[in-house]
Amino acid sequence: MDLNYSVEEQAFRAEVQEFLAQKLPKEMSDAIRVGRELGKEGHEKWHGILNDQGWLAPNWPKEFGGCEWNAVQRHIFEEECCRANAPRIVPFGLAMLAPVLQKFGSKEQQDHYLPRILSGEDWWCQGYSEPGAGSDLASLRTRAGIDGDDFVINGQKTWTTMAHDATHMFMLVRTDPGAPKKQQGISFLLAPMDQPGVDVRPIRTLAGEYEFCEVFFDNARTPCENLVGELNKGWTMAKALLSFERIFIGSPSLAQNALGQLESFARCRGAFDDPVFCDRFAQAALDVEDHAALYARFADQLKRGETLGADVSMLKIWVTECFQRITELMIEAAGPDGGTISPLQIGNVSVDVLASFYKARPTTIYGGSNEIQRNILSKAVLGLPG
Numbered sequence: 001m002d003l004n005y006s007v008e009e010q011a012f013r014a015e016v017q018e019f020l021a022q023k024l025p026k027e028m029s030d031a032i033r034v035g036r037e038l039g040k041e042g043h044e045k046w047h048g049i050l051n052d053q054g055w056l057a058p059n060w061p062k063e064f065g066g067c068e069w070n071a072v073q074r075h076i077f078e079e080e081c082c083r084a085n086a087p088r089i090v091p092f093g094l095a096m097l098a099p100v101l102q103k104f105g106s107k108e109q110q111d112h113y114l115p116r117i118l119s120g121e122d123w124w125c126q127g128y129s130e131p132g133a134g135s136d137l138a139s140l141r142t143r144a145g146i147d148g149d150d151f152v153i154n155g156q157k158t159w160t161t162m163a164h165d166a167t168h169m170f171m172l173v174r175t176d177p178g179a180p181k182k183q184q185g186i187s188f189l190l191a192p193m194d195q196p197g198v199d200v201r202p203i204r205t206l207a208g209e210y211e212f213c214e215v216f217f218d219n220a221r222t223p224c225e226n227l228v229g230e231l232n233k234g235w236t237m238a239k240a241l242l243s244f245e246r247i248f249i250g251s252p253s254l255a256q257n258a259l260g261q262l263e264s265f266a267r268c269r270g271a272f273d274d275p276v277f278c279d280r281f282a283q284a285a286l287d288v289e290d291h292a293a294l295y296a297r298f299a300d301q302l303k304r305g306e307t308l309g310a311d312v313s314m315l316k317i318w319v320t321e322c323f324q325r326i327t328e329l330m331i332e333a334a335g336p337d338g339g340t341i342s343p344l345q346i347g348n349v350s351v352d353v354l355a356s357f358y359k360a361r362p363t364t365i366y367g368g369s370n371e372i373q374r375n376i377l378s379k380a381v382l383g384l385p386g
């Protein structure tokens with residue numbers, strides 16, 4: 001019984017529960033429960049199921065085909081998805097590019113790209129990082145020059161998640177190398193991946209998966225109409241997109257999911273007989289709850305159409321470090337089996353503790369490392385000297 005929710009909100013929760021019970025494929029929730037990756041095919045399937053239901057884009061305004069849910073509805077939806085082990089959506093098109101197009105894109109770009117993001121026809125990747133331009137993103141060197149009606153792109157991106165599955169990349173390119181400050185002279189482009197001059201080379205991760213890639217551009221082309229916003233003013237869009245990325249990464253579901261896994265696993269293992277474990281579990285559970293309350297505040301700010309401030313970095317730091325602590329506890333609860341490279345079956349609970357541990361490692365790096373987020377908080381929020 002949800003004593004703090006209105007009758008309408010409880011009815012909404014019941015509707016979400018029924019949808020998940022009926023439409024979430026069992027093989028998908030089983031994969032998420034043990035910490036296995038779904039692959040593009042699995043993500044496309046879940047994307048399609050949510051789209052058919054009209055629930056694919058909780059944050060989008062209705063005029064673009066979104067749900068325009070309020071913070072409570074989104075919280076309920078996320079909580080139930082987490083409880084049911086539903087996959088998270090792939091954010092690049094839906095949660096990162098779309099809000100940028102809605103705010104800065106031309107009418108033609110909105111009309112062309114937004115419906116294709118919803119239908120899953122276009123699958124996006126993020127071309128920001130380069131060798132030598134990660135934390136110091138504004139040092140990026142990939143060039144784009146105008147030739148007739150096209151931009152011609154030369155350079156290299158790296159750590160590009162799912163680039164091998166993507167049909168398009170949104171990317172930052174240098175269009176004015178002579179600009180006085182490195183943040184100036186950068187533009188935000190949309191580019192097709194399937195063309196001569198784009199070479200995608202997957203990188204194998206520690207977990208043995210091919211999750212991200214290096215992408216090389218050798219005279220690749222994209223029409224000038226694929227410039228978002230003004231030429232050489234891409235840094236504004238770049239920063240806006242990063243704040244959308246940080247609220248996506250900062251959502252409680254990463255840590256909530258892991259906490260749920262830890263709880264059932266630890267119960268079967270008898271770990272709650274150990275008072276020290278109980279103490280650490282309680283601390284983790286309270287951290288997850290506190291984080292969810294903070295997240296709801298930021299989500300509400302977005303809903304009111306307000307721009308997120310630098311303090312959104314708190315969410316990313318908190319949830320990723322909490323996620324890591326939970327997966328470390330999971331390894332401890334597994335005892336001597338903590339290093340096993342496959343799901344552990346204990347009673348009717350199956351958890352791949354090592355896969356969860358590996359999954360948590362890069363979260364403090366991607367989306368801007370946590371050290372950089374702390375720098376942002378210290379300068380922009382606390383006003384400490386740089």
Ligand SMILES: Cc1cc2nc3c(=O)[nH]c(=O)nc-3n(C[C@H](O)[C@H](O)[C@H](O)COP(=O)(O)OP(=O)(O)OC[C@H]3O[C@@H](n4cnc5c(N)ncnc54)[C@H](O)[C@@H]3O)c2cc1C
Binds near residue numbers: 126
């Ligand atoms: C799993 C994963 C997926 C990714 N997916 C994408 C993607 O799809 N698209 C994309 O564009 N990028 C992606 N990235 C790249 C990610 O954004 C960068 O790795 C990140 O911004 C850090 O940059 P870097 O790797 O170049 O490290 P560096 O910038 O070289 O930093 C190295 C270390 O030094 C620290 N450091 C650097 N500068 C400072 C400073 N001023 N103060 C304190 N500490 C500092 C950093 O915190 C870090 O610990 C992904 C990364 C990972 C791990």
